[in-house]
Amino acid sequence: xxxxxxxxxxxxxxxxQLKRDRMTFGMVVMIPLIQLLLFGFAINTNVRYIPxxxxxxxxxxxxxxxxxxxxxxxxVSFKSQYATVPEAEQAIARQEVRAVLIIPEDVSQRLVRHxxxxxxxxxxxxxxxxxxxxxxxxxxxxxxxxxSIKSLRNMPLAxxxxxxxxxxxxxxxxxxxxxxxxxxxxxIVPGLVAVILTMTMIMFTSAAIVREREHGNLExxxxxxxxxxxxxxxxxxxxxxxxxxxVSLILCLGYFIFHVPLNGSLAALAAITLLFIxxxxxxxxxxxxxxxxxxxxxxxxxxxxxxxILLSGFMFPYEGMPKVAQSIAEALPATHFMRLIRGVVLRxxxxxxxxxxxxxxxxxxxxxxxxxxxxxxxxxx
Amino acid sequence: xxxxxxxxxxxxxxxxxMAKNFGSVKAVQNLDxxxxxxxxxxxxxxxxxxxxxxxxxxxxxxxxxxGQVDVLGMRLPEQASKLRYHIGYMTQVFSMYRDLTxxxxxxFVAKIYGIHGTAxxxxxDELLQLYNLEELANHFAGLMSGGQRQRLALAAAVLHKPxxxxxxxxxxxxxxxxxxxxxxxxxxxxxxGTTILVSxxxxxxxxxxxxxxxxxxxxxxxxGSPQALMEEMNAHVVELQSDNNRQVKQAxxxxxxxxxxxxxxxxxxxxxxxxxxxxxTWLQNQLPxxxxxxxxxxxxxxEDVFVTxxxxxxx
Numbered sequence: 001x002x003x004x005x006x007x008x009x010x011x012x013x014x015x016x017q018l019k020r021d022r023m024t025f026g027m028v029v030m031i032p033l034i035q036l037l038l039f040g041f042a043i044n045t046n047v048r049y050i051p052x053x054x055x056x057x058x059x060x061x062x063x064x065x066x067x068x069x070x071x072x073x074x075x076v077s078f079k080s081q082y083a084t085v086p087e088a089e090q091a092i093a094r095q096e097v098r099a100v101l102i103i104p105e106d107v108s109q110r111l112v113r114h115x116x117x118x119x120x121x122x123x124x125x126x127x128x129x130x131x132x133x134x135x136x137x138x139x140x141x142x143x144x145x146x147x148s149i150k151s152l153r154n155m156p157l158a159x160x161x162x163x164x165x166x167x168x169x170x171x172x173x174x175x176x177x178x179x180x181x182x183x184x185x186x187x188i189v190p191g192l193v194a195v196i197l198t199m200t201m202i203m204f205t206s207a208a209i210v211r212e213r214e215h216g217n218l219e220x221x222x223x224x225x226x227x228x229x230x231x232x233x234x235x236x237x238x239x240x241x242x243x244x245x246x247v248s249l250i251l252c253l254g255y256f257i258f259h260v261p262l263n264g265s266l267a268a269l270a271a272i273t274l275l276f277i278x279x280x281x282x283x284x285x286x287x288x289x290x291x292x293x294x295x296x297x298x299x300x301x302x303x304x305x306x307x308x309i310l311l312s313g314f315m316f317p318y319e320g321m322p323k324v325a326q327s328i329a330e331a332l333p334a335t336h337f338m339r340l341i342r343g344v345v346l347r348x349x350x351x352x353x354x355x356x357x358x359x360x361x362x363x364x365x366x367x368x369x370x371x372x373x374x375x376x377x378x379x380x381x
Numbered sequence: 382x383x384x385x386x387x388x389x390x391x392x393x394x395x396x397x398x399m400a401k402n403f404g405s406v407k408a409v410q411n412l413d414x415x416x417x418x419x420x421x422x423x424x425x426x427x428x429x430x431x432x433x434x435x436x437x438x439x440x441x442x443x444x445x446x447x448g449q450v451d452v453l454g455m456r457l458p459e460q461a462s463k464l465r466y467h468i469g470y471m472t473q474v475f476s477m478y479r480d481l482t483x484x485x486x487x488x489f490v491a492k493i494y495g496i497h498g499t500a501x502x503x504x505x506d507e508l509l510q511l512y513n514l515e516e517l518a519n520h521f522a523g524l525m526s527g528g529q530r531q532r533l534a535l536a537a538a539v540l541h542k543p544x545x546x547x548x549x550x551x552x553x554x555x556x557x558x559x560x561x562x563x564x565x566x567x568x569x570x571x572x573x574g575t576t577i578l579v580s581x582x583x584x585x586x587x588x589x590x591x592x593x594x595x596x597x598x599x600x601x602x603x604x605g606s607p608q609a610l611m612e613e614m615n616a617h618v619v620e621l622q623s624d625n626n627r628q629v630k631q632a633x634x635x636x637x638x639x640x641x642x643x644x645x646x647x648x649x650x651x652x653x654x655x656x657x658x659x660x661x662t663w664l665q666n667q668l669p670x671x672x673x674x675x676x677x678x679x680x681x682x683x684e685d686v687f688v689t690x691x692x693x694x695x696x
Contacts, residue, residue, distance in 0.1 A: 002495040009492030013481065020480050220476035220537075223440060224493045225465045378462070380442045 006226050010234020018238065024204075032196050032246045033253070039192055040258050044184045047148040049077040053097040055088045056081065058107045066103060066134065066157075073155060075148055076101075085137070092139050099138040099149050107133055111157070133157075178263075178346045189254035190345040191314040193247055193273070194337045198280055198308040199301075201243055205284030206297040208235045209376060214294060222380070228373040236281040243277035244270075251345070264344035268351045272344060275361040276337035282368035283333065289375035308334035336360050393418045393545055393576040394439060398448035401434050401599075408434040409599040412448070416578065416592075418544075421571050423590035424580040425687065431599035432580035433473060436547050439578070440470055453545055466494070469538035473549040475530050479523025483514050483533055486522055487540060494541040508536040512566065528559030535566065539575070546570065548579040552586060564589055584684045595690050602690035611681045616640050616652040616689045617660035621676040623649055629672050636667065641688045652685055 018025060056063050071078060079097055082088040088100040104110065110133040136153075140146045179186040209231075212218045221231065251269075254260040262269070283304065291297035309315060311329040318329060329335040336357035343349035351358060394416040401409045409431040416422045424432040437443040439452055441461025450457040455464045477486045484505060491501040509515045512532040517525060522533060531551060538546060548567075552560040564586070567577055571591075579590065587593050588607045595603040595610075603610055623629045626649050630642045633651055640652040653660040661678055 005492050005495055005497060009489055012492075013478065013485075013489050016485060017478070017480050215479065216472065216474040216476045217478060218476075219442075219470075219472045219474070220490075221493075222442060223465060223468075223470040223472075224490070225462065225495075226493050378442075379444065379458075380437060381444055 002225075003227075003230060006230045007234045007237070010226075010231060011237050014235060014238045018242075028200070028242050028245065029249065031200055032192075032249045035196055036189070036192055036250050036253050037257070039188055040185050040254070043188050045144065046182065046184060047144055048074050050075065050099065050145055050148060051079045051097050052076040052149075053088050053091050053100040054078050054081045055083070055085055055100055055102045057105045058103050060108060062108050062111065063103045066107070067101070069157070070101065070152065070155070073152065075152055088137060092137065095139075098142070098145050099136050102135040102137060104134065110134075183258075185254075185258045186260050186346065187342070189250065189258055189260040190341045191312075191338055192254075193250050193341055194276070194312060194334045195309050195314055196246060196250060197243055197273075197277060197337075198334045199305055200246060201239060201277055201280035202284040202287065202301050202304060203298075204239050204242070205236060205281045206287040206291065206301045207294050208285065209288035210291050210294050210297045213292075219380075222378045228376045228378060229369070231376065232285055232369060232373050236278070236285065239281050240274065240277050243281075244273065247273050247277075260345070262345055263348040264351075265348075268344045269341070272337065272340040272351060272358070272361075275358065275365065276333060276340075278365045279333040279337075279361045279368065282365050282372060285372040286368050286375070289372050304332070308332050311335065313338045333361055333364055391417050392451075393453055394422075394578065395451045396439070396448060399435070399438060399445050399450055400447040401431075401438055401443060402446045407599055409438070409445075412594075412599075412601055414439075414594065414604075416576065418576050419571060419574050420591040421567060421577045421579060421589070423587045423593035424578070424596055425582070425584075425587040425593050425683075426580075426596035426691075427582055430596040432596060433549055434599070435596070436470075436549050436578065436580060440468060440547055441465070466541070467544050469541070469543035469546045471534045471538040471546070471548045471551050473553070475522075475534060475554075477522045477530070477533055477537060480521060482519050482521055483509070483525075484518045486533065487537060490537045490540050496541065504540060508540060512536045527554040528556060528562075531555050531559065531563060532566075535563070539570065544575065546575055546577045548577065550580055550582070552581070552583065560586070584682070584687065588683045595687055597691040603686065607683050607686075610686045611683065614681050614686050614689055615655050616681070616685065617655065617657065618679050618681045618685050619651045619653060619660050619664055619676060620645075620679050621649050621651065621664070621673045622647055623673040625672070629668065632668065632672075633664075638663070643688075650679075650685075652689060 054067060056067070067078060070076060076099070078101075080091070082091060082100065085100075085102060088097075088102070091097050092100060110131055113131070136149050138146050138149045176182065209218070212221065247269075251260075251262060255262060284301070287297055287300045287304075291300055307328060311321065311325055312318075312332055312334040313329070314334070318326065318335065321329065340351065340354055340357050340361075343354055344351060392415055394414055396412055396414045399409060399412040399414070400407070412431075412435060424435060426432055434443065438445045438450060438457070441452075441457050441464055444458045452464055453467050457464065478489070481489065487505045487508060488501065491497065491505065496504060509518055512535060514529070514532055514536060517529060517533075520529075522530060525533070531554070535548075535551070538548075552563055555563065560583075567579070571577055579586070581587055590607065592604070592606050593610075594601050605613070621629070626644050626647070630644060630649055633639045633642045633649075638654045638657050640654060642649055642651045644650075651664065653663065657663045661676055664676060
């Protein structure tokens with residue numbers, strides 16, 4: 001019974017302190033709100049309107065139509081024209097433009113011989129084979145920009161000559177499930193739940209014990225019959241509610257503003273979210289028992305947060321990462337939750353089929369709690 | 382009274398050879414303590430003399446490097462968690478929550494000790510009244526004065542009615558009047574049977590204790606009631622009036638028999654080793670008569686005891 005009362009005492013104290021800490025309390029709502037709007041609107045892996053330049057060596061009506069056709073794809077936006085190729089290269093170096101389209105003098109000849117235009121097989125001799133009609137000079141350092149430009153390589157040119165395109169039958173038919181419109185935000189919103197929870201949950205508890213130590217309250221606590229595990233549980237329970245508020249906020253806003261559907265059941269969502277919140281809070285507690293000051297706890301939080309954003313599959317596909325990075329990602333609770341929440345929210349997956357991630361989070365929580373309680377000694381030596 | 386004839390049940394704290402080393406630093410060495418029930422016992426000593434370390438060992442917060450410690454019949458550090466229900470500890474630094482009100486702080490502590498419901502509210506009301514905190518019940522602890530914080534900390538330390546109370550420099554941040562009131566409360570507690578161990582570097586405060594230990598560099602230099610310590614002091618105290626105290630002082634302290642010479646306004650308080658039987662005559666012989674106007678022996682104070690058993694006096 002006293003076990004319950006002592007946890008309750010810590011629980012109420014934490015709530016009371018949180019209620020009075022206006023800034024932190026505000027952040028509980030503002031972090032998910034601002035980040036969701038920011039990331040929801042800003043992150044877009046379908047790159048559009050890349051600023052590009054033009055070197056038109058042919059100066060014909062055809063070259064102008066070609067430029068317009070390319071513009072119509074909305075992938076690029078022509079910003080300026082350059083007289084020579086070296087001039088254009090300098091413009092790329094200055095980052096004035098990200099790529100330059102070089103239209104050669106003989107663009108008309110190239111076009112008529114081009115495979116995508118003529119219906120007949122173009123003559124191919126040693127000297128004269130079908131050649132590309134123009135060249136893209138691209139800043140390849142940003143791979144995402146580069147692949148967008150590369151996607152233009154095979155753009156149809158039928159409209160250019162008001163002729164039907166010489167389209168070959170695709171080898172594969174691709175059916176896009178769950179996100180047929182290919183909207184980035186559909187993948188971002190559930191992922192953001194993982195990122196925001198990682199950030200706020202670890203941050204709240206990583207400062208929890210250190211703050212008590214810095215304010216001198218720890219000496220009061222360790223002199224009482226309060227047990228380590230009671231202190232740990234009392235510290236994390238209030239934040240479970242905070243985490244649930246944040247998840248609800250993100251998913252509701254995601255639904256109403258970005259039309260991200262919740263395909264799975266609420267019960268499954270609640271179950272996986274609770275598990276992840278508990279795992280993150282416990283990770284924060286462990287940090288708190290290691291850190292000697294609030295600054296240190298903050299540094300350690302960022303240390304966990306960055307790989308949770310970059311390696312968890314939130315930004316880049318997990319499968320594309322090298323083995324070592326995948327192993328690091330596997331150690332982070334965010335990676336497991338990322339799979340689970342995308343599964344539940346987007347694909348209505350039966351969570352029992354993802355039991356590895358569930359069990360991993362549960363084991364992480366229990367072990368973490370034990371480590372935190374063990375590390376928090378009720379002694380000063 | 383010797384330890385052998387004393388009923389050991391009467392002893393609330395008993396330590397033998399208690400020591401604590403932090404690396405190569407010997408914070409406390411070979412400390413023997415016998416503290417009786419219902420007494421106010423003081424640790425007197427300068428900062429860094431091992432007062433806080435000793436208290437922490439006696440509360441089970443630090444594990445002694447050597448020695449045997451029994452508090453309330455419990456062996457430390459093995460039974461430290463059991464001991465916590467029976468002791469109260471007021472830390473040197475204010476350790477209540479600054480962003481909680483007085484009542485919330487007390488309620489928090491009560492819940493931790495398993496006091497709830499009407500028992501809790503009755504006890505808190507009783508403490509608020511006893512420690513003049515009624516009007517401050519809804520004030521934030523962080524916004525209160527030093528004296529008010531001290532009363533809150535004491536109220537929290539005694540909330541669960543501990544048999545033994547540890548107070549670590551409790552009055553270092555309060556004015557003299559608050560300090561006087563505070564000691565009245567301590568005597569009330571002592572009267573009711575609570576044993577109190579208080580550490581201090583104030584002489585007047587130490588003088589109020591039933592018994593005290595003088596600590597220096599982690600070593601106990603003297604132990605006993607303030608009265609006994611003053612009577613048994615190893616020096617005579619002579620006060621002389623002089624116009625050029627600084628020079629007289631310089632002249633006196635060069636004698637090995639002079640333990641110390643402290644200036645108090647126009648007076649010079651001189652401690653002379655007890656091996657000199659007639660200190661006033663001896664001093665008259667050492668000083669030319671024009672150097673002083675009057676010279677007389679006075680009663681020793683606790684500060685004199687402190688000076689004689691620490692530093693040069695201890696030699």
